[in-house]
Amino acid sequence: MAAPADIWVYLSETPLFWLTMTLIAYGIGHWCFERSGASPIVNPVAIAAALLIALLLVTGTDYQTYFDGAQFVHFMLGPATVALALPLIRNLPRVRAALIPMLAALIAGSVTAVGSAVAVAYAIGVGPVTLLSLAPKSVTSPIAMGIAEAIGGLPSLTASMVVVTGIVGAVCVTPLLNGLGLRDWRARGFAVGIAAHGLGTARAFQVNQIAGVFAAIAMGLNGMVTALLVPLLTLLLPG
Amino acid sequence: MIKALTLFLAFQLVGETAARALQLPVPGPVLGMALLLAVLLARGRLKPDAAPVPDWLGETADGMLKHLSLLFVPASVGLVQHIDRLEREWVAIGLALVVSTVAAIAVGAFTFVAVARLTDHRATGDELKGGGGS
Numbered sequence: 001m002a003a004p005a006d007i008w009v010y011l012s013e014t015p016l017f018w019l020t021m022t023l024i025a026y027g028i029g030h031w032c033f034e035r036s037g038a039s040p041i042v043n044p045v046a047i048a049a050a051l052l053i054a055l056l057l058v059t060g061t062d063y064q065t066y067f068d069g070a071q072f073v074h075f076m077l078g079p080a081t082v083a084l085a086l087p088l089i090r091n092l093p094r095v096r097a098a099l100i101p102m103l104a105a106l107i108a109g110s111v112t113a114v115g116s117a118v119a120v121a122y123a124i125g126v127g128p129v130t131l132l133s134l135a136p137k138s139v140t141s142p143i144a145m146g147i148a149e150a151i152g153g154l155p156s157l158t159a160s161m162v163v164v165t166g167i168v169g170a171v172c173v174t175p176l177l178n179g180l181g182l183r184d185w186r187a188r189g190f191a192v193g194i195a196a197h198g199l200g201t202a203r204a205f206q207v208n209q210i211a212g213v214f215a216a217i218a219m220g221l222n223g224m225v226t227a228l229l230v231p232l233l234t235l236l237l238p239g
Numbered sequence: 240m241i242k243a244l245t246l247f248l249a250f251q252l253v254g255e256t257a258a259r260a261l262q263l264p265v266p267g268p269v270l271g272m273a274l275l276l277a278v279l280l281a282r283g284r285l286k287p288d289a290a291p292v293p294d295w296l297g298e299t300a301d302g303m304l305k306h307l308s309l310l311f312v313p314a315s316v317g318l319v320q321h322i323d324r325l326e327r328e329w330v331a332i333g334l335a336l337v338v339s340t341v342a343a344i345a346v347g348a349f350t351f352v353a354v355a356r357l358t359d360h361r362a363t364g365d366e367l368k369g370g371g372g373s
Contacts, residue, residue, distance in 0.1 A: 022312055022313060022316075023309075025312065026308075026309045026312050044308055044309075045308050045309075045311050045312055045315055046315075048309075048312045048315070049312060049315035049316050049318065052312070052316045053316055053318060053319045056316070056319055057319070063316065063317060063319055063320050066313075066316060067313060067316075067317075070312070070313035070316065071313065073309060073310055073312060073313050074310065074313040074314060076303070076310050077268070077310045077311075078248075078251045078267070078268040078271075079244065079247035079248050079251055079268075079303070080247075080303045080304065080307055080310055081251075081266075081268035081269060081271070081272055082247040082248075082250045082251050082254070082268055082271040082272045082275055083247050083272075083299070083300040083303050083304060084272050084300075084304070085250075085272045085273075085275040085276040085279060085300075086279075086292050086296060086297050086300035086301075087300065087301075087304065088272075088276060089276055089279045089280065089283075089291055089292060090291060090292055090297075092280075097359075098351075098355060098358075100354055100358045101350075101351045101352075101354040101355040101358060102351070104350050104351070104353075104354040105347045105348070105350040105351035105354070106347075108346050108347060108350040109343045109344075109346055109347030109350065110343075112339070112342050112343045112346040112347070113339050113340070113342075113343035114339075115339075116335075116338055116339040116342045116343070117335045117336065117338075117339035118335075120331075120334055120335040120338050120339065121331050121332065121334075121335035124330065124331035124334060124335070125331065126328050126331045126332065126335075127328070130324070130328055130331075130332065134332065134335055134336075137336065137339075138339070138340070138343060140266075141314060142266055143266070156317070156320060156321070157321050157324065159314065159317055160317060160318045160320070160321045160325070161332065161336060163311070163314060163315045163317065163318060164318070164332075164333075164336050165336050165339075165340055166311065167315070168336055168337055168340045168341075169340045169344060170308075172337075172340060172341055172344065173344055176341060176344055176345065177344065177345075177348055180345060180348070180349070182348045182349070182352055184348075184351070184352055184355065186351065186355070187347075187348045187349075187351035187352045187355065188348060190347060190348070190351050191343070191344045191345070191346075191347035191348035191351065192344055194343055194344075194347045195339075195340050195343035195344045195347060196340060196344070198307070198311060199308070199311050201307065202304075202307035202308040202310075202311065203308070205304045205305065205307055206305070206308070212304065218347075220269060227264070
């Protein structure tokens with residue numbers, strides 16, 4: 001029989017191990033979410049990521065090794081994005097009727113997301129690289145990383161901030177908008193799509209399909225608006 | 240399910256190829272989604288009696304989107320690469336992320352509702368809202 005250390009060396013390097021761990025961690029996160037009575041504060045992605053990060057740190061595994069396995073899950077983001085066409089076409093009349101409110105909310109929300117993040121971080125005092133990496137954090141990672149690179153931020157740091165933003169948005173949106181008394185599913189979905197990209201959209205689909213559709217549209221549009229807005233804003237930054 | 244998945248992958252492939260070939264700044268899957276939408280719209284024009292979305296396609300899409308969160312787990316674990324910097328600046332970064340996300344959601348939703356109140360009277364607003372709830 002092989003020594004446990006040898007078996008571990010084999011397992012920790014195969015895609016199978018980290019792929020399985022990713023699904024198990026998400027399973028645990030989802031179980032916690034359901035046990036909590038679908039509480040928005042219990043976020044399956046946050047739980048799964050925390051478990052996996054702990055496991056990587058304990059076993060001394062680097063992210064690249066982990067990602068070699070987890071990339072199969074990550075890959076499915078592509079076809080899932082294409083699949084958004086179906087809820088979109090089902091709700092097309094609703095979307096067509098809301099073009100003007102969407103445009104207004106898009107501009108207001110996008111400016112708020114970028115402006116307030118940079119203002120708060122600047123007021124407290126962070127390094128310039130962190131500040132520039134922070135600005136595009138409300139949009140989906142590939143776009144956010146491209147913006148960060150173009151303005152002198154650190155793309156991989158931006159990717160982390162994008163993730164934290166998404167989780168914060170997914171956790172906050174339901175209690176926040178209930179507290180404000182905003183019940184229009186279109187507005188709720190659209191707002192979380194602007195502020196918290198794909199993770200916000202995933203949360204919206206969990207709650208209501210109309211909210212999900214509007215979140216998906218907002219996510220796509222905000223990618224474009226933020227790509228125009230952030231480089232303009234960096235011209236205004238002192239220093 | 241295989242049929243639907245093949246279709247999604249094929250549209251992504253066309254989208255990625257078109258984005259590269261025409262050097263568009265749009266991500267390939269987004270282009271693929273737009274193309275699928277266009278094809279489904281054209282199908283609706285040609286076959287006005289058919290359901291707007293075939294069942295086999297709709298069911299797979301719903302199944303995938305229900306667990307959309309899972310697909311963000313690998314990218315989220317990427318945080319592990321920045322633990323050092325986040326440790327040093329976590330108060331500022333955390334506060335900036337939380338304040339801006341809450342503010343953007345609130346401002347976005349309020350703006351939407353306020354403008355919709357002005358424009359919805361043209362359409363049958365209540366029907367289009369799809370009901371309230373929490």
